[in-house]
Amino acid sequence: MPKTAITGLLLSFDLDRARSTPIYKQFLNQLRNTIETGLIEAGAKLPSTRVFSNELGVSRNTVVQAFDALTAEGLLASRVGAGTFVSYSSASVAAQTETRIKEPTNLSSKGYSFRSLSNRGRALVASVSDDFAEYPRTFMPDVPDLREFPIKSWLRLLAENSGRLTGEISAKTTSGGYEPLRRAVAQHLGASRGIRCDWSQVIVTTGTQQSLDLTCRLLLDAGDAVWLEEPGYIGARSVIKANSGVVCPVPVDDEGFGLESTVSSHPMPRFIFVSPARQYPLGMTLSRARREALLKFARSSGAWIVEDDYDNEFRYQGQIPPALYGQDRDSRTIHIGTFSKILLPSLRLGYIVVPPDLSVAFANARAVVDRHASLIEQMVLAEFMNKGLLASHIRRMRSLYRTRQLRLVAGLNELLGGTVKFVGEETGLHVSLRLHETADDVELAVEAARRGVVVRPLSLYYATRKRQQGLLLGFAAFNERETIAGLAALSGMRAALKNAYAPKRGE
């Protein structure tokens, strides 16, 4: 395996001190996966412990320990003076399968190894972290309060409409989704987001993840560039890499996505991924001038714009800015939305709104990947929306979350003994706290985790090494008792937090 490929593998590691799994365990698991999935082939020489340590920012001792463990499992072998090698058809795998892989003749003409994925498949797997929705712990961002999901109304609507499952809903379903739901979404977006579209332009997906993956498959070929916000949504970066796209980070400032800074430094993009309503994770709104510049650039460059309309529903101050989609006179914007954060993440429903001339392509591609989303859930959601229950649920949550946000903000002000300057307080499910350049947000998060509280380091949302330090605290999912207990836990590390937060010279 050539050296460049191995170096590429180092980029596929995703270690995160904020997770409950210790760094050593994360590194060990990811290295093991890399070998077991064939991303590093039998016989390949691993980079030295020093290289791993430098590139991944872990101690050499961590790397040495993991090497030892995998050697004991039979996945690695050391040769004195020569380094550490992958010994693939290991005893452990053989024991697991209880089969014996015989020596293959391998007639395959394209030179795949005996137990291998395709090149595309390797990219797909390499992009993934083991991050997964966990049971919400206090101050975890990006989660709504699951206990507030209107389960009774939902079950009632399901029972009332279950007669339709006998065939009627199939008859109203096309590749783009269940027609009554597509109509309800189009109407909802017209009323709330300034989007005028026909229902046929609404493609029902199983959520933002599928919307992004579908968009990448339709718009990207391997090696095509995508520009996206820095810091930005980690999930988007993963999907783009999974589809062999090239991620080009574009720094955001107080007005949002900083297009000008980028035009000369990155290859021309096939699409630009932005969150105009509320920049994720920082929370600012894309300014009017920047919106115009972005649309103009899309027109002149031929790039598509992919708009992630995440988190627009919960705005506590000022007006909700309309969706970029509605402002785009050239139909170069693809609009992505989700119901996960409004209702329930375990409900897999989201949507894409596409320009009219792309609607057949998106609907057909959507049918290839999994036919359609659960018709039962599409049917109930359509009823839920048509009866006005979604709008009233959003209103109720907005008021509840605003109360919770104020409580958290007051508590943090008290804790830090002053007027804390938050970023993106107007909207969303979390607040962000910027820290000193010299602070270590990961260290603070580890300390908070020890005290049973989640504060997420801002630096994790960066693709490059030029990272701002900060903390994200979610408030939406936690009631008064939980918030007070969470603040009490943080008060034990008040000095460290105050020190990290204290405004820089000149502010």
Add this chain to the structure above:
Amino acid sequence: MPKTAITGLLLSFDLDRARSTPIYKQFLNQLRNTIETGLIEAGAKLPSTRVFSNELGVSRNTVVQAFDALTAEGLLASRVGAGTFVSYSSASVAAQTETRIKEPTNLSSKGYSFRSLSNRGRALVASVSDDFAEYPRTFMPDVPDLREFPIKSWLRLLAENSGRLTGEISAKTTSGGYEPLRRAVAQHLGASRGIRCDWSQVIVTTGTQQSLDLTCRLLLDAGDAVWLEEPGYIGARSVIKANSGVVCPVPVDDEGFGLESTVSSHPMPRFIFVSPARQYPLGMTLSRARREALLKFARSSGAWIVEDDYDNEFRYQGQIPPALYGQDRDSRTIHIGTFSKILLPSLRLGYIVVPPDLSVAFANARAVVDRHASLIEQMVLAEFMNKGLLASHIRRMRSLYRTRQLRLVAGLNELLGGTVKFVGEETGLHVSLRLHETADDVELAVEAARRGVVVRPLSLYYATRKRQQGLLLGFAAFNERETIAGLAALSGMRAALKNAYAPKRGE
């Protein structure tokens, strides 16, 4: 656009006389889609009406009419003596979008046209037919009786377990699915299919479509060959083409997949797609000798086997043969199953069982494409299985469907005035009737459709032009009254059916 690309486009048409939509309308819609999605670019010259007519087997009049209609819509333009051209930025599209596309400067370096899909995206879209589950009509194959879905038990289990939606189910969910469901599936397959596997090898998907798409993305690169049964599952061919794989049809005979006939004529496959328990659509079981040959070939060639275990649940005579997966000592088989045909097609749940060393790769890739299937439905299905309700539902349906099959078989015997020889009567949701070489199964299906009954032509399931004639009749979804009415409708075309069926000389 080079001529070869246009010829390739002809292949993307999928016209089917058995559909309720007339051929003219199908051709018109597909040609319009092709233009609107940008598969044929503005300015490109279309092949002549003669070429369309010859290649697609439609009359020239049909082609001329469609050209006229699209010219009227502004999508096509004729130049006398020069032919017919695509005039892309048509009045109809502009009117739809209500925007005006300005002349682009097009800075894009890779030479995409202004409003285009990626090459991969074009393949994805081109593979799709507009086929979709319709409201079941009598004798439609591949549908269970939706009215028999145990909706009351389902709703009760959902209500009883809804408390878990508040976070508990997230905590038990990993990339491969909801753990209790993965365990239940592993146990079910152990008991019913002879598959010994750990629950971590079970990947929960949204059904066979997603299972196949995922398998293609992980195992295929563009241009890789896949061998599959001829006749065979049309959906599998579409997904393979959508992923830029090369479809290599392998004829089946009475023992199933005819491997020997193929080894020298096709490029070496990355995987082989087979339905060993019940060949789809013909219904024979893959013989013991053939199974051994297939496994041996996979071992020596390095090809993977993808086993579609469709329809195994409903076996009326003899024993259900165990899954090929359980016989494979070399762990080269990927096993695909679904709950759509047992419970409800609108319920999107299926699974893949993979060898241990592929489980991390499949689980991670699965998380990329859409995180996970609906947790609500996974939770209810796990409960449903653990309480033994799935097993008893299968037993009940098997007995009901057997009765319905006997009624249909008796009716057809009476209709055709003799002892009809069916294919694949032992199992499944449909019976197949082989016809004379000289019969026209499509014509018979059109005639039946006129009488309000669905009989599906066997010839549609072929990828090549060497097609057997036959008819598929589904019985599972239709009660006594419906079956009797359907047979009465067919009796009006008794002479044509008898004539097509009458056994050939020598039989």
